[in-house]
Amino acid sequence: MADEQRIAVLEQHVRALYEQIAELRKELAASGRRVAAAAHAPEPARERERPAAAPSAAPPPPPPPPPASAPPPRHDEPSSAPRARFAGGPPPTPDIDLEKLFGRYGTIAVAALAILMGVGTFLSWAIQHGLLGPTVRVVLGFVGAAIVAGVGAWVREKRDVRFGNVLLALSLAIVHLDAWAAGPHLHVLSTVAALAIAALASVALAALALTSDERTLFAVGVGGALLAPFVTASEPGSVVALMTYGWIVIATTIFAIRERGWQPLLWLTVGAAALYVAAGASTVATTGGGWITTHAPSVFAFACAAAALLWARDALRSKLALAFLALACAASAAYAFDARSVEVAISIAGTIAAYAIARELETDAIWLAIGNVVLPLGFLAATLASATTNATRALAAIALTALAALLAWDADEEREQHLFVTFVSSWLAIVLYLDNYQTRSVGALALHAALFAILLRSTGSKRLVFPVILSLVITSGSSLWLLSERTAYAYTPFLTTPSLCALATVGAWAVLAFAMKPAPEHAAGDDSLAVLVGALAIIAAFGWVRQELAEAYSRDIASFALIVYYALAGLALIFAGRWRHVTLWRGAGLALAFYAGYKALVETFAIDAVVLRISARILVGVFLAAVAYWYRAPREPEVVEAPPHEPAATVP
Numbered sequence: 001m002a003d004e005q006r007i008a009v010l011e012q013h014v015r016a017l018y019e020q021i022a023e024l025r026k027e028l029a030a031s032g033r034r035v036a037a038a039a040h041a042p043e044p045a046r047e048r049e050r051p052a053a054a055p056s057a058a059p060p061p062p063p064p065p066p067p068a069s070a071p072p073p074r075h076d077e078p079s080s081a082p083r084a085r086f087a088g089g090p091p092p093t094p095d096i097d098l099e100k101l102f103g104r105y106g107t108i109a110v111a112a113l114a115i116l117m118g119v120g121t122f123l124s125w126a127i128q129h130g131l132l133g134p135t136v137r138v139v140l141g142f143v144g145a146a147i148v149a150g151v152g153a154w155v156r157e158k159r160d161v162r163f164g165n166v167l168l169a170l171s172l173a174i175v176h177l178d179a180w181a182a183g184p185h186l187h188v189l190s191t192v193a194a195l196a197i198a199a200l201a202s203v204a205l206a207a208l209a210l211t212s213d214e215r216t217l218f219a220v221g222v223g224g225a226l227l228a229p230f231v232t233a234s235e236p237g238s239v240v241a242l243m244t245y246g247w248i249v250i251a252t253t254i255f256a257i258r259e260r261g262w263q264p265l266l267w268l269t270v271g272a273a274a275l276y277v278a279a280g281a282s283t284v285a286t287t288g289g290g291w292i293t294t295h296a297p298s299v300f301a302f303a304c305a306a307a308a309l310l311w312a313r314d315a316l317r318s319k320l321a322l323a324f325l326a327l328a329c330a331a332s333a334a335y336a337f338d339a340r341s342v343e344v345a346i347s348i349a350g351t352i353a354a355y356a357i358a359r360e361l362e363t364d365a366i367w368l369a370i371g372n373v374v375l376p377l378g379f380l381a382a383t384l385a386s387a388t389t390n391a392t393r394a395l396a397a398i399a400l401t402a403l404a405a406l407l408a409w410d411a412d413e414e415r416e417q418h419l420f421v422t423f424v425s426s427w428l429a430i431v432l433y434l435d436n437y438q439t440r441s442v443g444a445l446a447l448h449a450a451l452f453a454i455l456l457r458s459t460g461s462k463r464l465v466f467p468v469i470l471s472l473v474i475t476s477g478s479s480l481w482l483l484s485e486r487t488a489y490a491y492t493p494f495l496t497t498p499s500l501c502a503l504a505t506v507g508a509w510a511v512l513a514f515a516m517k518p519a520p521e522h523a524a525g526d527d528s529l530a531v532l533v534g535a536l537a538i539i540a541a542f543g544w545v546r547q548e549l550a551e552a553y554s555r556d557i558a559s560f561a562l563i564v565y566y567a568l569a570g571l572a573l574i575f576a577g578r579w580r581h582v583t584l585w586r587g588a589g590l591a592l593a594f595y596a597g598y599k600a601l602v603e604t605f606a607i608d609a610v611v612l613r614i615s616a617r618i619l620v621g622v623f624l625a626a627v628a629y630w631y632r633a634p635r636e637p638e639v640v641e642a643p644p645h646e647p648a649a650t651v652p
Contacts, residue, residue, distance in 0.1 A: 301328035397429035446504035457515035509537035566596035
């Protein structure tokens with residue numbers, strides 16, 4: 001334990017003793033007042049009336065003498081004094097003392113501001129009169145920083161540790177400002193020399209904090225070292241040099257605190273890495289560069305992930321590595337859209353690394369999702385954005401599909417996440433490969449959804465429900481668009497290629513509805529999602545048949561077929577709703593039945609063929625009569641009265 005910590009602990013114990021002594025004095029005073037009041041109080045009546053006790057046969061034995069080793073009792077202290085109570089826990093936290101707060105920190109702030117303003121006024125006067133050149137100003141700045149640092153070190157060693165740390169941090173800030181003035185502003189030193197001075201000062205402060213085990217001061221030193229390149233440069237420089245410097249500082253920080261539980265500082269390195277990646281990516285997008293410059297941000301993030309895996313503590317190494325991999329993924333996507341030069345090897349390496357690191361995690365669901373879902377799909381997105389042909393994009397998606405499917409086959413706890421990635425990547429592969437073949441794409445996507453609906457049923461993976469539903473919604477819209485693109489009144493219903501695509505889509509909906517049906521042992525559970533999927537399947541089938549009949553053969557035949565179809569569909573929905581006890585289906589069936597009646601009464605006048613007009617009205621009337629029969633009022637049972645002479649039966 002350092003001397004400063006020992007002093008702090010000693011101060012804490014002394015403060016606790018002072019508080020306990022004050023409490024003891026209060027209790028002693030209170031007990032003295034109680035004894036004095038009891039001495040002057042009159043004798044109670046019951047004590048005066050108590051009879052004298054009968055003399056005992058033998059006097060009581062005298063008390064045993066105290067042992068020789070025991071000290072004699074002290075008579076200068078009252079016997080009723082309570083024993084001192086020493087609390088086992090820390091002393092209670094005192095209220096905020098504004099006087100001490102302003103006295104300790106407010107005064108130093110005002111004093112520093114006043115001194116700086118005075119020095120600044122003097123320097124401005126001297127510069128205006130030509131007494132201080134650029135070199136003299138820089139030297140004076142470094143001398144002032146050294147004086148502040150020396151005073152801070154003395155105060156930290158002899159007086160107060162926290163106040164000394166404040167002065168040391170102030171001296172580091174002065175060094176950074178002076179380095180900026182010496183480099184970009186006054187050009188007294190080169191940018192490299194200014195950066196070296198600022199970095200060395202920051203490293204020295206961090207080393208001092210590390211030896212004394214002070215986290216806050218170490219954070220100030222590391223933060224200063226990480227900010228030094230941005231302070232000492234006025235324009236973008238070499239991206240490779242910036243990334244190399246940043247990795248050295250971050251890797252050294254992770255290695256230096258590997259045995260300490262300073263988690264905030266580890267996450268500070270992640271934030272600093274994000275700053276470096278953003279700066280490097282923006283520089284590449286603005287100025288361009290060769291292969292090494294373009295890939296420097298991603299390589300830097302991968303190197304930071306490797307440093308976390310090598311030197312971070314076991315409890316955080318996987319999470320830190322995944323966070324750095326997320327930065328690598330963002331960097332790859334950033335320059336993929338602009339430069340279009342991302343290498344497939346980077347995406348493959350990132351995906352494999354994410355899967356390997358995620359296997360070390362135990363039960364953290366968020367980080368597991370990042371490693372198994374977010375990062376693989378993110379690297380795939382970067383590859384898709386940078387590729388130039390759909391064949392290359394489809395090949396990358398197929399590769400991720402195979403890898404995720406293999407992991408889903410081997411894993412148990414993360415199988416749902418791997419199946420989700422398998423679904424998304426294979427869906428993208430189909431869309432990209434069959435981009436120019438619309439009918440084939442719709443049919444393949446329908447079969448794809450049906451296959452994953454079967455996997456959903458067999459594995460119970462609930463993560464596949466909404467992706468499969470979304471895919472089928474998109475496929476249904478595409479199939480209806482293909483049906484509407486046929487030449488009106490010039491096709492044979494249900495026998496065209498778009499009809500086969502629509503049939504495959506409706507079949508996939510049916511498979512999903514069956515997959516969502518609760519198992520017999522869970523029949524009493526909540527099946528609202530299964531009812532919703534069944535309703536979507538019915539809507540898809542209804543829309544398909546309706547689109548087949550809307551422009552079939554001729555206008556009269558199409559109008560007649562639609563009227564009859566609405567009536568039959570309403571009848572079927574009412575029957576299914578009564579059979580499955582689904583109110584929504586019965587309501588939709590009634591609406592369709594009334595709509596068919598409206599079309600039979602109003603829109604049949606547009607049918608030129610009289611036979612079709614009459615047939616439509618009669619058929620719709622029959623169907624509506626059937627609906628009315630189903631909704632008839634039930635006949636009440638007749639009440640048979642017993643004869644007057646027969647007694648009523650009694651219940652035993």
